[in-house]
Amino acid sequence: MSTDDKARYADEKTTVDQVETGSVKEELPAPATTYEGTPEEKALLRRLDMRIMPLACILYLFAYLDRTNLGNARLQGLPQDTLGGDPTGIKFDWVNSTFFFSYILCQVPATIVSKLFPPRIWIGCAAIGWGVSSTLLATGFNFPGIPLYMSFWYTKREMGTRMAYWFGFAAVAGAFGGLIAFGIQHAHVSISNWRLLFIVEGVPTVMMGILSIWLLPDRPEETPFLNEDERKIQLERRERGLKADFGRTVNKKHITAAFNDWRIYCAGVIYFGANCALASNSAFLPTIIKTFGVSNAKAQLLTVPPYAVSAVVLTITSYYSDRIQSRGIPMSFAAVGGAIGGTYTVIGIMIAWFAHNLGSETKKATGIPMYMAIGQCGSVLGSHLFPATDGPRYTKGFAVSCALLFFAAICGIILTISYRIENKRRDDKYGQPDPDAAVDTTELADKAPMFRYVI
Incomplete structure (x- = not known):
């Protein structure tokens, strides 16, 4: 195949049969205007960061405050008031893990359905519902879609750092x-x-949900937040390297493709290990610190430094990952580090990795919550690894968490090698594409011949 012939595949439209037989339909791409690196794009990116990132990060801050406060509540009399004292800690373990069951069951369908609604309405209402639920936990007596939403606005070269800022607020929340x-x-x-x-940390979430409905931009093609020049630039940015099933549509073939993609399940294994450590850390860190012989109040205070360090490490590692456009190796190193102590970096990079490796909005809306749902099974496990009877050493809990994170590092290497091999195979067969050429993935998602994976 000549160089000229190879170049003609940069904007291909391909069917499954054509890929399997190696015959690709030739179609010259129309000349496209690129705004990459222009002052106009930089100004738009600054405006997006100022509007989207504070809302998304503060939403996650309050959502994660509501998720981690159970561990703090344990030292403030919750077991004595509602669980009959719970001397073994088993009842608390089940209370902590209950949240994750609905997460596992609902995340995939909820994220797919979210494509059919304005993002600001979906995300805002989800925040309000979560805040109300969390606040009402104070009366007890006996957000899917953000990674998908971010991919509407940020390119693969920008996603890692933004995901670090967003997920880093989980550590800030801690x-x-x-x-x-x-x-x-x-x-x-x-x-x-x-x-x-529960009241102090739940009520602000409701308020942020209401604010998000008002301020959070919808899709680039719909939102009045952009003027026409900015909209033109953003649509070019969104299609930089990709022409997918944009808009309020769901491609059923891409849902099936996600369920048949072994790499998503491998990502789920990684997420399982990371979430096992994360859930146990969130629920039991105050209790573990209490075994050092400090008071309940001081144990609460001493949870701050580990979370602060996690936020810094996550941001630095994700920024480096963006700069070199590599996810697997930094994530695997982070998993090894997580086995020693800390798991936030693994999850942040994983979210950024798959936000641009699934090829279409529908496959992302299916695949991302798929591996997250698998990962939340790890959260259920993590909720049961540190019973009070294992204190003060908690050997079993730490051993299981460490082993799973080491296994996650191995899976990260396997995924990286797999992506490298597939990219090379496509380069050899179809030629090397322009990295920013708009590959048509509406038919085959990430299986389109000119699509290349972030490694």
Whole structure:
């Protein structure tokens, strides 16, 4: 195949049969205007960051505060008030893991359906519902879609750092949660401290959900947030390297393709190990620190430094991953580091990796929550690894978490090698594409001959 012939595949439209037989339909791409690196694009990117990132990060901050406050509530009288004292810790383990069952069952269909709604309505209502639920936990007596949404606005060269900022707020939430719990520990009110904790951390989530419905931009082609010049630039950015099933549509073939993609299940194994460590860390860190012989209040305060360090490491590693456009190796190194202590970096890079490796919006809307749902099974396991009877050493919990993270590192290497081999195979067969050429993936998603994976 001549060089000229190879260049003609940069914007191909291909069927499954044509790929299998090696005959690709020739279609010269129309000349496209690129705004990459222009002052106009940089100005738009700054505007997007100022509008989208604060809302997304603060939403996740409050959502994660609501998720991690159970561990703090444990030291503020929750087991004594509602679980009959729970001397073995098993009842608390089940309370902690209950959240993840609905997460596992609902995440895939919820994310697919989210494509049919304006993002600001979907995300805002999800935040309001979550905030209301969390707040009402104070009365107890006995967000899918953000990674997909981010891919509407950010290119693969920008995604890693933005995902780090976003997911890093989970670590920030852990730090803030410790500070808030420390303050509430000293509160003198007519209700239990743990009930006050749920109220203080739940109500702001509802308020942020309402604010998001008002301020969060919808899809680039729909939102009044952009003027026409900015819209033109953003649509070019979105299609840089990809022409997919954009818009409020669902491609059923791509849903099936996601369920048949072994790499998504491999990502699920990685996410399983990372979430096992993350869930146990969130739920049991205050309890583990308490075994050092400090007071309940000081144990809450001492949860801050580990989360702060996690946020910094996640941001630095993800920025480096963006710069070199490599995900697998940094993620595997992070998993090994996580086995020693800390798991946020693994999850942040994994989300960025698959946000641009599935080829179409529908496959992303299916594949991303698929591996996340598998990962939440790890959260259920993590919720049961640190029973009170295993204290103060908790050998079993730490051993299982470490082993799973080491296995996640191996899976990351396997995925990287697989992507490298497939990219080389396509280069040899179809030629090397322009990295920013708009590959048509509407038919085959990431299986389109000129699509190349981020490694």
